[in-house]
Each structure stands twice: as structure tokens, then as C-alpha cells.
Amino acid sequence: MYEYEVKYYDGQSSRSRNAFLLLRDSHWQLIFRDENDEEQSTRWEIDQIKQNDMGSALNTFHYGDFPHQSVEIEDPTFIDDLKQKYPGLDFVNKNYHRVLTGGWKVMAGLVALTILLFALFAFVIAPNSAALIAGQIPRSFESKLGENGYQVFMTTAEEDAKRSLLVNRFAKQMDFDTDYPIRITVVESDEVNAFALPGGRIVLFSGLLDKMGSAEELAGLLGHEVGHVKHRHSIKAQMRSLSTYLFVSLLLSDVNGVTAVLMDNAKMLSNLSYSRKLEHLADEEALAVLQKNHISQSGLVDLFRTLQGEAGKEPEFLKFLSSHPLTQDRLDFAKKAAAKQRGEQENLELKAIWERIETEGKKESELPG
Amino acid sequence: METIDDQQRKLGFWGEGSKLFGIFIVNMLLTLITLGLYYPWARAATMKYLYQETEFEGSRFTFHGTGKEMFIGFIKALGIVLSLYLVLFLFMWIGNTLFTLLGILIFFTGMSLLTPIAIHGALRYRMSRTSWRGIHFGYRGNLSELIRICIIGFLLTLVTFGIYSFWFEMKVRRYLIQNIRFGNVQFSFRGDGTDWFGLNLAGYLLSIITLGIYSFWWMKDRLKFQFSNIRIHQDDSTIKVKTSFTGGNYFGLVIVNGILMVITLGLATPWIMIRNIKYIFDNIVLDGAFNPDALEQTEEDYRDATGDDLMDALDMGM
Numbered sequence: 001m002y003e004y005e006v007k008y009y010d011g012q013s014s015r016s017r018n019a020f021l022l023l024r025d026s027h028w029q030l031i032f033r034d035e036n037d038e039e040q041s042t043r044w045e046i047d048q049i050k051q052n053d054m055g056s057a058l059n060t061f062h063y064g065d066f067p068h069q070s071v072e073i074e075d076p077t078f079i080d081d082l083k084q085k086y087p088g089l090d091f092v093n094k095n096y097h098r099v100l101t102g103g104w105k106v107m108a109g110l111v112a113l114t115i116l117l118f119a120l121f122a123f124v125i126a127p128n129s130a131a132l133i134a135g136q137i138p139r140s141f142e143s144k145l146g147e148n149g150y151q152v153f154m155t156t157a158e159e160d161a162k163r164s165l166l167v168n169r170f171a172k173q174m175d176f177d178t179d180y181p182i183r184i185t186v187v188e189s190d191e192v193n194a195f196a197l198p199g200g201r202i203v204l205f206s207g208l209l210d211k212m213g214s215a216e217e218l219a220g221l222l223g224h225e226v227g228h229v230k231h232r233h234s235i236k237a238q239m240r241s242l243s244t245y246l247f248v249s250l251l252l253s254d255v256n257g258v259t260a261v262l263m264d265n266a267k268m269l270s271n272l273s274y275s276r277k278l279e280h281l282a283d284e285e286a287l288a289v290l291q292k293n294h295i296s297q298s299g300l301v302d303l304f305r306t307l308q309g310e311a312g313k314e315p316e317f318l319k320f321l322s323s324h325p326l327t328q329d330r331l332d333f334a335k336k337a338a339a340k341q342r343g344e345q346e347n348l349e350l351k352a353i354w355e356r357i358e359t360e361g362k363k364e365s366e367l368p369g
Numbered sequence: 370m371e372t373i374d375d376q377q378r379k380l381g382f383w384g385e386g387s388k389l390f391g392i393f394i395v396n397m398l399l400t401l402i403t404l405g406l407y408y409p410w411a412r413a414a415t416m417k418y419l420y421q422e423t424e425f426e427g428s429r430f431t432f433h434g435t436g437k438e439m440f441i442g443f444i445k446a447l448g449i450v451l452s453l454y455l456v457l458f459l460f461m462w463i464g465n466t467l468f469t470l471l472g473i474l475i476f477f478t479g480m481s482l483l484t485p486i487a488i489h490g491a492l493r494y495r496m497s498r499t500s501w502r503g504i505h506f507g508y509r510g511n512l513s514e515l516i517r518i519c520i521i522g523f524l525l526t527l528v529t530f531g532i533y534s535f536w537f538e539m540k541v542r543r544y545l546i547q548n549i550r551f552g553n554v555q556f557s558f559r560g561d562g563t564d565w566f567g568l569n570l571a572g573y574l575l576s577i578i579t580l581g582i583y584s585f586w587w588m589k590d591r592l593k594f595q596f597s598n599i600r601i602h603q604d605d606s607t608i609k610v611k612t613s614f615t616g617g618n619y620f621g622l623v624i625v626n627g628i629l630m631v632i633t634l635g636l637a638t639p640w641i642m643i644r645n646i647k648y649i650f651d652n653i654v655l656d657g658a659f660n661p662d663a664l665e666q667t668e669e670d671y672r673d674a675t676g677d678d679l680m681d682a683l684d685m686g687m
Contacts, residue, residue, distance in 0.1 A: 007428070009503035014552065014664035016428070016502065053417045054392070057383060058429055060421065062503075066670040070503045072428060096414065100391045107387075110394045117401045 002085055004075050008032050008042075011067035021071060023085050030071065042069070046089065054100060055079050055092045130243035134236045142235060143199030150185075150201045160186040160206055163360050167204065167218070170353045174219060174293050176226045184222070192307065194221060196228040198235050210361050211306050215347070215354035216299025220286050224300070227285025233278040283330060287337050294345045297338035304331040376657060377611075380650040384422035386640030392418055393639050409443045409678070410436025419646070425501060426661040433505075434498040434674065442494070442674025446487075449679065453479045483679060485519040486512065488545070490676015496549060497671035502661075507668025510548035518544055535569060536562025546599065552664035553603070560598035568594055585623065586616035596653050603664075608657035622648050 008019035008030055019032035028044040050062040059078060062068040075081075082091045099106055163186040171182055180200035189205040196202045202225045212218055228234065283300065290297045308331065396411035413436045420432035453476055460472025489512045496506035522537030539562045546558040572587030593612045601608040626644060629637040 011503045012666050013662070014502040014504045015662045052421075053414060054388070054421060056421055056429075058424070060429055060431055062431065062433075067505070067666045068433075068500070068503055070431075070500075096392070096395065099395050100388050102391075107391060107394065110391075110398060114394055114398045114401065117398065121401060 002081060004073055004078060006030070007072040009070045009072075011069045019071070021073065023081070044069075046086070049091065051091060051093060053093045054096050059092075061091070126243045127240055130239040131236060133243075134232060134239040137232075137235055137239075139199075142232065146197035146199030146201050146234070149197050150203075153203065154185070154187075157203075158188040160188050160360075160364065163206070163209065163357055163364075166353055166357045166360065167209075167222075170215075170218060170350060170357070171222055173347070173349050173353070174222065174289065174295075176223070176230070176289055177292060178226060178230045180226075180229050182222075182226055182229070194225055196225040196234065198229070198232065200229050202226070202229070206361070206364070208306075209357070210365070211309075212303070213306070214299060214302060215350040216290070216296045217302040217306065218299070218354060218357070219290060219293065219295045219350065220297070220300035220303045223286030223289035224282045224303075226289065227282035228278065230285065231278075231281060233282065237278065279330070280333075283333065287334065291341065291343075293347070294343055295347060295350070296344040297334065297341045300334040301331065301338050304334055378426065378655040378659060380653070380655075381424035382422055382643075382646050382650045383424060384419060384643045384646065386637075386643050389415075389418060389639035389643060390636075406440075407436075409439035409674075412436075412681070413439055419642075420499065423646075423650075428502050428661075431500045432498055433500060434494070434677075438494075438672050439674045439678060442676070442678040443681075445675040446678035446681075449483070449675075453483075481519075481523065482516065485515045487676050487679035488541075489515050490673065491680040492545060492549075492676070493671050494674050494677045497668065501551075502664070504552040504664045504666055505668050505670075507550045507671075508545075508548055509550060510545060515541075515544065532566070533562075535566035538562070539565050542595075550668055552667050554664060555602045557600045557602065558598050559600060560594055565594065585620040588623075589614045589616045589619040592619070592649075596649075601655065601657070601659070603659055606658040608655050608659050611654045611656045613652045613654070618648070618652070 002023035004021045004023075006019050006021045008017045009015070010017075015035075017032045017034075019030050022029040022031070027046055028049065030042045030044065032040055032042075034040050044063045048064050050068070052059055052061060057074070057076070059073050060070055061073070062070045079092055079097075082089075099110065164184060167184045167186055171184055176182060182200050182202065184202045184204055186204050186206055186209060190207045191205045192207045192211055194202065194204045194208055202222070204221070204225075208221075209218075212221070286300050287297050290299060392414055396407070396414060399407040400411055413432070413434050416432040416434060420430040423430045456479075457472045457476040460468045460475070463469075489508075489510060492508040492510065496508040499506045518540055522533070522540060525533040526537055539558075539560050542560065543558045546556050549556045568590050569587075572583065572590060575583040576587055593614050596610050597612050599610045601610075622644065626641045629641055
């Protein structure tokens with residue numbers, strides 16, 4: 001009982017010795033013949049035998065400190081025998097052993113649990129903690145981030161100073177209900193687009209400004225972009241993608257993945273693709289701003305029509321579409337709100353500034369080159 | 370026991386996909402629950418399994434690394450990488466161009482020094498933690514020598530627009546392999562940059578001409594080059610590594626792996642890992658007189674896993 005034929009290695013050389021292993025109550029005894037064919041015996045204290053993590057067809061056990069003695073045991077009953085002989089002692093990592101010998105039911109249960117946990121982290125914990133952190137980011141950091149992004153963007157863009165001045169004057173006439181300093185820059189470009197940076201900078205491409213037909217439409221656009229600024233959408237979106245990335249790289253423990261996200265976010269500062277949800281929130285904000293300023297909410301409807309009309313024409317507009325999902329839903333949402341609106345008045349000052357913006361725009365397009 | 374006259378030996382691998390899958394699942398679960406802290410233990414478990422299922426001359430290999438060692442290394446490696454980033458961001462934050470440039474300089478110098486440091490540390494750790502019949506491997510390379518090779522190699526690669534990288538790669542490989550010990554057994558690598566460059570150039574051009582079909586043969590040639598140039602020295606005898614990789618069997622491996630990966634949405638990863646290891650072991654033979662009983666313990670213990678974790682963090686595989 002509890003005797004096994006094993007191979008014994010003394011830790012000094014790779015010489016393989018056939019040995020007998022006897023399991024005693026307080027130790028393992030190994031009996032073998034040395035190079036002079038004399039019988040030798042060595043004693044392994046139970047508490048210094050190293051745990052084997054997995055167990056396999058051929059098990060190796062190590063003893064003591066470096067250089068370790070070791071034995072190899074091929075006996076298939078050995079691991080079970082160990083359990084019987086030394087109840088309460090784990091020579092093989094219990095948990096792994098249980099999983100690896102537990103069959104398909106254990107495995108399927110573990111797979112299900114893993115998927116569940118993964119989903120919980122990916123869809124609940126990571127985004128929510130990201131939102132929490134985004135809320136804690138100080139204003140000064142936010143404006144610095146926006147300012148940096150703006151500087152980078154402007155190195156390759158050309159400002160239309162006259163219309164920037166006018167659009168800013170236009171914005172001054174409106175109450176956006178925010179203490180973020182709103183500064184708008186009109187940039188020369190055929191692109192029919194606009195975006196907001198964290199901290200209050202808004203970039204409006206002349207391509208979009210040219211296509212717009214009324215003061216209300218511009219007011220709607222500004223309301224929408226200010227909505228992004230006010231609700232810190234840029235920071236939120238970035239924190240979200242950062243958290244997802246961190247989560248994935250934690251799992252794969254790929255510290256370098258962080259580099260990629262920083263690169264991505266640098267791109268995002270100029271590209272700013274927000275999720276549908278954020279767009280919707282910004283649309284709601286735009287409607288509220290229009291209402292507060294007694295401006296007709298049909299301005300937002302007109303803006304969407306302008307954008308929708310563009311969608312079919314210019315392939316470049318696809319870019320806009322992918323970041324601002326301009327669906328019929330959005331148009332319908334604005335229409336519905338506008339139909340219910342009460343108390344709108346014509347704002348003559350805004351109208352006057354808008355007319356000057358339009359005239360400037362026409363002058364601009366008549367210029368050669 | 371096989372006799373010394375038997376001149377050809379193979380490495381055996383007994384790993385099973387289902388067991389490796391079990392290990393992966395436990396790893397992933399615990400990594401999730403501990404928010405990633407378990408990761409070093411997960412790596413140790415995977416390594417232990419793969420080693421213990423690798424057999425040579427009737428004995429299995431053992432990986433002695435522990436999660437704790439790798440965790441300490443992981444924290445150190447993380448600290449090193451993060452502090453480099455911190456320096457970069459602090460200097461950029463100051464905003465002034467001079468400081469930004471200085472920050473970038475420090476960052477990239479640090480990062481490029483990190484590569485040889487990581488390789489050196491990883492190899493020392495990995496080798497010291499590997500044993501067979503109680504005899505440990507070891508790596509005796511000198512860090513400053515490796516850094517010197519890397520700096521010169523990097524600069525030459527830069528001025529030759531990347532062409533030198535083939536010679537550089539072989540130089541590093543020769544240096545690393547010749548410093549590996551397995552008890553009193555030594556290793557060497559005979560491949561040189563010119564052959565390596567020729568092989569890759571021809572492979573690249575032929576792959577383009579054949580619309581990619583040749584790439585399987587190219588990859589096969591690369592594998593063959595990397596293994597068949599290894600020599601193992603025991604006392605006065607030299608053991609060669611003979612390979613039987615063919616474009617056909619490599620093609621079979623890759624295609625089946627690809628299909629498995631796609632239809633199981635990645636769940637087959639452990640089976641694919643096992644297939645890859647088996648493919649290598651099935652196609653290499655150690656040819657020459659070798660006495661498996663005559664290895665003496667010569668290497669010291671080395672338990673610092675920082676380099677190993679740095680390698681992992683830098684996405685470099687061994």
C-alpha cells in the first residue's frame with residue numbers, strides 16, 4: 001500500500017534513478033541505489049513538498065529549496081491516493097484540479113459566468129465609472145484640453161475672421177444658460193459640418209454656414225453645439241472609450257493599449273464622433289435654448305433639412321452622417337416639438353446680424369480663388 | 370531510457386485543448402473578478418501547464434515561476450512604463466516647446482532602452498524558472514553588452530532605412546542564444562544576417578508575384594531558418610536541429626487554425642495554441658550524440674520577473 005515506482009533526480013545532475021516512493025504519515029521516503037550500487041534513502045518532509053498546479057499523466061513533484069530534488073510519477077491513481085492518505089493536504093491545486101477534471105457541466109457553468117461578468121463590466125461598470133470620473137474632471141483641465149485640441153486643429157485650418165466675429169456677436173444675443181465661455185470660429189471649408197470642443201470652443205465650417213437659410217437655423221445649430229459643451233459630452237465620450245480600452249487592456253494586460261487610446265483621442269478632438277444618445281441630448285438642449293430665447297424651434301427642423309439634403313449630394317457628408325446620425329427620427333423629433341411651441345417672436349437683432357453673415361458669405365464666394 | 374547511441378530525439382507535447390481551455394476560463398474569470406490583479410497568476414498557470422505537458426527523453430519540463438513573483442514584476446514593469454508616460458505628460462503639460470521636445474526625447478530614449486532591458490530580464494527569469502529533471506536553464510548574457518548591440522543596431526537600421534534590421538535581428542538572436550545554458554549544456558545560433566535578408570527578400574518578392582500563395586513557403590522558410598540554425602553543445606558533441614517544415618504542412622496548419630478561429634468566434638484559441646506547439650515539436654528533431662543523464666546543475670536561481678512582465682507589457686512574445 002502507498003508504494004510507487006518513481007524516477008528520482010537529486011537536483012545536482014540529470015541522472016535518472018529508479019526509486020521507490022513510500023508515503024509515510026509525516027514524510028515521503030525515497031529509496032534508490034546510488035552510482036556505487038549502494039542502497040540510499042532520502043526523506044521528504046511533507047510541508048516542503050512543492051504543490052503541483054495542474055496534475056497530468058506524468059506528475060513531477062519538487063522538494064525543498066533550489067536546487068530542488070524531484071520525482072516523476074506515472075501512476076494514474078497517485079493523485080487520488082494522495083487525497084486519501086493525506087486528507088486536508090493539497091499536493092495538487094484543488095481548484096484547478098476540480099475544474100480540469102469536472103467535465104463539461106463545470107466548464108459550461110464557468111463559461112456562462114465569465115460571459116455574464118464580462119457583459120456586466122463592459123456594459124454597466126466600465127461606462128458608469130467613466131461617467132462618474134468624467135463628472136469629477138475640473139473645468140480648468142477641460143478648457144485646457146479643448147484649447148489644445150483647438151490649437152492643433154487650427155494649424156491646418158483657415159479662419160473666416162469676419163464671419164467668426166459676426167457669428168460670435170449673434171451668439172452674444174442669445175442666452176444659452178451656461179457659464180462656459182462660448183467662442184465660435186468659422187473655418188473656411190467645403191465641409192458641411194460643425195463641432196464643439198470641451199470648454200466652450202465651437203468650430204463651424206463655412207460649408208455649413210453657406211447652406212443655412214435663416215437666423216433660426218443658426219440659432220438651432222448653436223443651441224445644439226452648446227448642448228455638447230454644457231453637458232461635457234466630449235469628455236464623457238472620451239472617458240467612455242478610455243474606460244472600455246482600459247478594461248480590455250486590463251483583461252489582456254496590454255499596458256501599451258493605453259497608447260493607442262491616447263492616439264485615438266487625439267484624433268477624436270478634431271473628429272468628435274459622439275454617440276447617438278449624446279446627439280439626442282444636444283438636440284433637446286437646442287430646443288430648450290430656442291424656447292428660452294423665444295426663437296422658433298423650426299430653426300432646428302430647417303437645420304436637419306439642410307443636413308439631410310446634403311446627405312444625398314456630397315459623399316463627404318457621409319463623414320458627418322457617421323458621427324451625427326441624422327435619421328428621420330431626429331427630424332421628426334424636432335418637428336413634433338416645434339409644432340407644440342408657443343411664444344416664439346421674431347428677434348430683429350438676430351435677423352439683422354444673420355443678414356450681415358449672409359452678405360459676407362456671398363462676398364466671400366464671389367472672390368476669385 | 371534511450372541509449373546514447375540513439376542519435377535522434379524529439380520533443381513530445383501532451384497538452385490537450387480542453388484542459389488548456391479550462392485553465393483559460395478560470396484565468397479569465399479570476400482576472401475579471403480581481404479587476405486584472407490575477408493576471409500574473411493566470412500567466413503562471415498557463416506556462417506551468419504548457420511546460421508540464423512538454424516531454425523530452427521521458428521527463429517533463431517544469432515552470433517554477435509563481436504568480437507572486439510575476440505580480441511583483443508586473444507592478445515594477447507597470448511602474449516603469451507609467452513613470453515614462455508621466456514624464457512625457459508632465460513635460461508636455463508645461464506647454465513650452467523645449468520642454469515638450471525634452472519630454473519626448475526622455476520618453477523615447479527610455480522606451481528604446483526598455484526593450485533590451487526587458488529582453489535581458491525576461492530571458493534570465495524565464496530560463497532560470499525552467500527545469501528538466503531538476504536541472505535549471507540559465508541566461509548569462511551581459512545587459513550592457515546587449516544595450517550596446519541594440520543601440521548600434523538601431524542606429525544602423527535607421528541610416529540604412531531599415532535594411533540593416535535583418536542583420537541586427539540575427540546579431541541579437543546569436544547573442545541571446547549563445548548565452549543560454551542548460552546545466553552544462555550550451556547553445557549557439559549560426560544564422561547570419563545575409564542569409565536572413567536573402568530569405569526574406571526572396572520570400573517577399575515571390576509572395577507578391579504569386580499573389581500571396583508563396584507566403585506559406587516563405588513563413589515555412591523563416592521557421593526552418595530559426596530552428597535549424599540552433600546548435601546544442603554537450604561536452605565535445607554538437608547536436609543539430611533538423612526540421613521537416615514544409616509549405617504544405619504549414620499551409621494546412623494555418624488554414625485549419627483560421628477556420629477553427631472563425632467558426633468558434635475565437636473560443637478555439639487554446640486548441641489552436643496546442644496545434645501550433647505540436648506543429649513545431651512534430652517537425653523538429655535533435656540530431657547528434659546527447660547524454661540525458663550527464664547534465665550538471667550549474668546555474669543560479671533568479672526570481673525577478675520584471676523583465677518578463679515588461680516584455681509582456683511591450684507586446685513582445687518569446
